[in-house]
Amino acid sequence: MNQDVYNCIAQVKEGSTTAFYQLFNTWKDPLFGYALKLCRTRDMAEEAVQEVFMRIWMHREKLDPSQNIQAYLYTAIRNSVFNSLKKAAIERRLKSGVSYHQSDTDNTTEEKISAADLHRAKDQAISQLPPQRxxxxxxxxxxxxxxxxxxLKLGISTNTVKDQIVKANRFLRTQLKY
Known part of the structure; x- marks a missing residue:
């Protein structure tokens, strides 16, 4: 293994944000390309990369600098994409089931929703967001x-924070439309 890679991983393990950014900047594009080939949607690929690096940072003390980081990263991306695809398939099945059952019932869209129902719907929508978002x-x-x-708290850029908040709000608006 390359000594520079070993040192970088060892520094990330010790909490170096500089080393983490170096690792991120080195691998984000190749991992995004791989994720995009697997899932074919830019948003899901971006989320997979963000999720993997968020997990690395959150569990950095468990990193082993002697392990092959390339194999670890590609496996983590593959698993993240597959989990997202499984989750999306389950959500589609649930939504189609809900749509089917709704058509059988009295579907008055002008009914008022109680505050408790709206709160539960909001909580459910928030729970569907990717972990970092x-x-x-x-x-x-x-x-x-x-x-x-x-x-500062998460060790990411303010632009990433802003982007994630915008995407979360957009997702919640679409999920909470009636």
């Missing part, structure tokens, strides 16, 4: 942290 959304909306505070 969910965490960023919760830190922003529920804990009231600024984008800069979230970026």
């Amino acid at each position: 969910k965490l960023i959304f919760q830190l922003s909306r529920m804990e009231g942290l600024s984008q800069q505070q979230i970026a």
